[in-house]
Amino acid sequence: MGTGKKEKQRRIRQGDTRDGNLRVKGENFYRNSKRVQFLNMYKGSNDIRNKKGEIVRGADLQDRTIPTARVQPDRRWFNSTRVISQDALKHFREALGETQKDSYQVLLKRNKLPMSLLEEKDRSDSPNANILETESYSQTFGPNAQRKKPRIAASNLEEVAQIIQKDNEQYEEKQELNATLGLMGNQEDEDNGWSNVAKEAIFSKGQSKRIWNELYKVIDSSDVVIHVLDARDPLGTSCKSVEDYMTKETPHKHLIYVLNKCDLVPTWVAAAWVKHLSKRRPTLAFHASITNSFGKGSLIQLLRQFSQLHSDRKQISVGFIGYPNTGKSSIINTLRKKKVCQVAPIPGETKVWQYITLMKKIFLIDCPGIVPPSTKDTEEDILLRGVVRVENVTNAEQYIPSLLSRCQVKHLERTYEISGWDDATDFLQMLARKQGRLLKGGEPDESGVAKQVLTDFNRGKIPWFMLPPEKEEEEKIKEESKNKERIKKRSNEADETSQEKKTKTS
Template identity: 50%
Template sequence: MAKKRSSLKHNRPGRDGKKPAINKLKRNTSGSTNRQKVNTGNHSLNPDRPRTGANQRSRATINRLLMYKNFKAIRDKKGKILKAAPFQERLTSGTVARVEPNRKWFGNTRVIGQEQLQKFQENLGKVMHDPFQVVMKQTKMPITLLSEKAKQQRVHVLDTESFGYTFGKKSLRKKPTLKVDSLEAMHQDVESREGEYTKEKDRDLVIDGADIVERTDRYENQNPLFRAGQSNRVWGELYKVIDSSDVIVEVIDARDPMGTRCRHVEEFLRKEKPHKHLVLVMNKVDLVPTWVTKKWLKLLSKELPTVVFHASIQNSFGKGALINLLRQFAKLHPERQQVSVGFIGYPNVGKSSIVNTLRQKKVCKTAPIAGETKVWQYVTLMKRIYLIDCPGVVYPQGDSETQTILKGVVRVENVKDPENHVQGVLDRVKPEHLQKTYEIPAFEDVDDFLTKIAVKSGRLLKGGEPNLDAVSKCVLNDFQRGRLPYYVAPPGSEKDGPDDEAPIQELEEDIKEEDAPDEEKVNSDDEEANSDDEGSMTDLESNISGLTDLDQMSDHEFPEIEGAYDAGLEEDDDKEDVKAMAGFGRACQPSGMKPSCKIVSGTFVRCLDRVSNVTGLKLSFSQSLDYGPVRFKVYLCIDVT
């Protein structure tokens, strides 16, 4: 077979008469073979190498490693970029770029005058300090530069004492620098400091309820038991909840609202997390009189949005108001897929109970003792609203051991000397309430009080000696769990004023004693109360929440309903009549009531016979009353003015 003839073009001799040299090792690139070649090398950075296992580098990994290797641009001696680094620029060096013409480049659209700036600062300051207003859209101006963060002015030391005056040959600092040079100046300085002194900032004093007393345990070794809620683990859980939440709900005890507030956490949120919403929930309002709740609500609402609450799965109070508030916060942030609500506060204030009340079933573990919640827990309330339960956190405020126990921070079962802390209970609870609760006669001191309780309850040791340790723990447990009536009076109010009312439980007992109903009616009422759970609540029942701005509302603002409500109606008829009521909000007024009558949450009135034409109000009440011709189930009650 004849040899294939090579191309005449490659074999043609050149101008010098010589034939071109043929390199047989060089691959021919002409014709159809001029396409991208496949590298068959076995290098680890070769994406086309043959597969020998499952742990080889992928093409994306190889490109990333090459990017790390070639992250610098190649420049010449003058610094001009010859080859740009990966992802550095899309255009080669020297390419003429085009700027889009826009009048914003030449207009004064970002210029503001001094008057407008001062007006803006004043208006923004009012909004930021108002707890009921929210800034929806921030300006693009750097307003953070306008706020002066420095609390004190900078001290110009070099202006007053130069280096030559201090370290040079003319230094005159052999004598100490005194603030005053005479007794008169010293006397004036002392008087000025005395005028600036406040007891609230004195670390040697401690707040005991509404009074400020001197600390007695400042130099004593504190028992580690009384540092509960202050560990790094618990504070770590707190900061997890704060970082994960859009709305922070601080739960406080209605019996001692100021003593169970976390001032340190509130200050931290104002400075470091101003974009998070902070709300106060005053729980356990069923343990204090109504006038105390009203005054505390009026005082706390000036600082933060405050909601009064009674945690109970069956008979709750304030649930509708809190849910509506959370819905408003969810509407304020429509761009977010979900809104998380974190519950923080002291131990044993009812954070987990509030979560269970909102969820209407037991989703968080609860107990009437401190430290039951160990870690944070996510709970779904709605499609866009999630609840976060947090362990109780205590910030050290210099409280004594007795104050720590009575606030519910420490478990009584772990206290070694409970009889030494009973005196704090006697100082806070009135003697007549103690005598009525434990059914004992008048007592003189702590020992006499504990001895009479031990004899009454049969807690005796060998030889008839009273078991003071067990009785003391029972008294402390009763105080923590709300069996003993106690509350801190709001500032500016008398503890024994003319409007002082008994707590809810006591008033219910008084009404039962005065008007003892028949046993058959009581049994039927109990059955109805057990059947009325919150699963069958209407929108009106879940939204009615009182105790807010009722004094400023006129009687003509309440909606009027046609028809009267009869106490003899069946249960289904009652539900239909309740659904017909249009009183969404804080108060409502059915037809047949006088203009001087209002329905107010949490107010118990004995003269119910004056409104005998208003009957059959059934709004998830917890107590049944028979008074004259009217039969009420009282939880939402009637205030006759």
Template identity: 35%
Template structure:
């Protein structure tokens, strides 16, 4: 039989020891409290009692009424601020509130003075215009980025005039971005149309998410299929970078004295200026996003020892003839800031066949814009308090899908008149400096590998007119200081 050890192996404290510890702790606390009492540390400050209004004061009733009014006013302001905070939280949750709007709303809620919305908009547009002037003045070659789906609608004639007036040594090149979103027939015709006026390059930006080592694909391999059987055009890699860099290098070599150049990237909001820089640099060096106005100021990126890139914010200072619907469909204005999001949707319904929208949004056939938006809001669960259908939220969903390319569309170039043909002439001097024949020949293979109209059935819409600045917004004397570096 095994004998048990008399020595206890338990780690528990005996009751005698436990009570001894408790007693010592109490004595310690008692001693500390006694010392604090002697020093007067625990003394509570005396609160002076409000004596109130004396009964024999002759204006007591008037003062009591004024006090009641002040209390009611403070209570109403408190309720109003509380409701404003709830509204801001709701909009922030839905993603409809920008940071600058949140700050202005907070200032309004606490009673701070804020500038009128029109004044703030004017100031921001003037600031963006200053950045545009800086980029044009500091650049040797200016790349105007156009959206391949609507090159004419995303072209700004006033920007081109500014480049031409800024100096005879400036060179303007057009870049047809998002070339993979249009059919082959449209891309070929647009390149031919634009090359009658200026050197034009086709491009597809990289859509990869990693921070560095963004992929490039050679133009000669664009038509080939990968291991999965998909065309390289359907991948997230960049296309056209080699051709563009070759064109810029040809320009640097054509000047014996000048060995390095500065390239300014200009264009309307959301045409892909920042994405172009990231694709050329093969890393995320500038912020990108589908929201117009993400780039706020000039940014410099050194591509290599011979080429420096300047990113410019998208500038939109429109004539009064331009309506909000036309601008919203070009993604030049933030959707959440549109006062009337339903009007652009009316334009979309005029341009798109109903069967395309029925298939995309999985709604039954509709009769009108209101009927369509009611059904979209019901399917997507956009309801207000009390189960009321939120038509404006549904309209913003459709607009967002249009700008993101979920509703595929394209335009065809207009036919030139005889007068326009004589005006649009190939600048042979520019062609020699950039050696465009060599560049155009290298990109023909991936243009030919684009899908045709019958392969993905996009919607053909008429091209928009080029955007022009509002002369009333431009005050030359305000910007003379910008030209001094």
């Protein structure tokens, strides 16, 4: 349809009988405003000259005229900055620093606060590098230059030694972190006679990469993290490396302690531990039971307060972390009043994380038990914390002496109805003969009885607990005073007997 004849034939063929001029190829043939603007862009790209050849108007992006480089006098240029005095900055750091460290106060809208000012420190020394102390100007830049770049890392031999020592420490820490799977594997160096190679494979449970990934998922998905502790040994079942990780990487998330299994310890011991741990984090005592629980109302009320703090969100998520067999899934079942999580008196029952709805605005997240690797923990500590399944341990009788040292004799006598043993071997033999657990030839089954005693210890059939540091000091003072009184009584009795003998002889 390039000519008028073809256009006319097309209109006849299509039955278009409208009056009007036929559009023929030429000017404005099927051309809209966008096309015209596009073509004018090419026309206006050249410069315009007069008769003499002088440029009247330069081409686009080729104008050589210098613009007036004057900033508009507007205060909006300075709205994004603020200058304060050093006294005000010091007051801000002290006030906000105390609030940030206090676990009972919450900073709302942290994104609108200059939190970076708390980490910055004023440098008293000059930031200028002492280049000439390292190498002279002639050796670096002159005709006798020996290096292309000056070495400004250290100015004397002492600084070189410090830098080398620091690099070695960083390398060792990196090697330890690689061996313990990530940020939370801060091990404390201590030569206690144990090595990772010498330990059995069963004592590495709770440290696999899969479980660490589950823990990271729970921490990332939670607004409030509940650290579940065993009331019998709260310090032994606390994950210090996880707390340090959250303090450094996720300071905006709330972390609280829950002392579970408080029914296995006396009331004054649970109250003392709550008082001791409350100095670090908010702490609650709890007894997980669907029918007869303790501390359930306090925990739900605390979670509702956290949901009110995050009123801008539709719901909040609460994650449960801690050692295996501390009762994380049991607490969730207690809050829901029914069995929504699989529970068992053995470690490692929870395999993956799972979401549970508590109420409209609060969701609970169950997490597998995690065991932070540490060189300070011995095999006895790991076994007696309930981390390992006792039936899979070889030579269980070797851990009975440490168990007897933690328990009182009267509790063992009351539980097994035996008395008068001398050592751990004698204890196992007496218990085996009482229960009739004998091997071929009438020999006592020490290994089987030892596993039974360890199982009873972990499941709470044998009473035992650890005292807080304050109570331990008080008990030591009381024992010392009792020992002094006994010594005085003995000395007084000895003096009385000696005087009686003198009177008789006289």
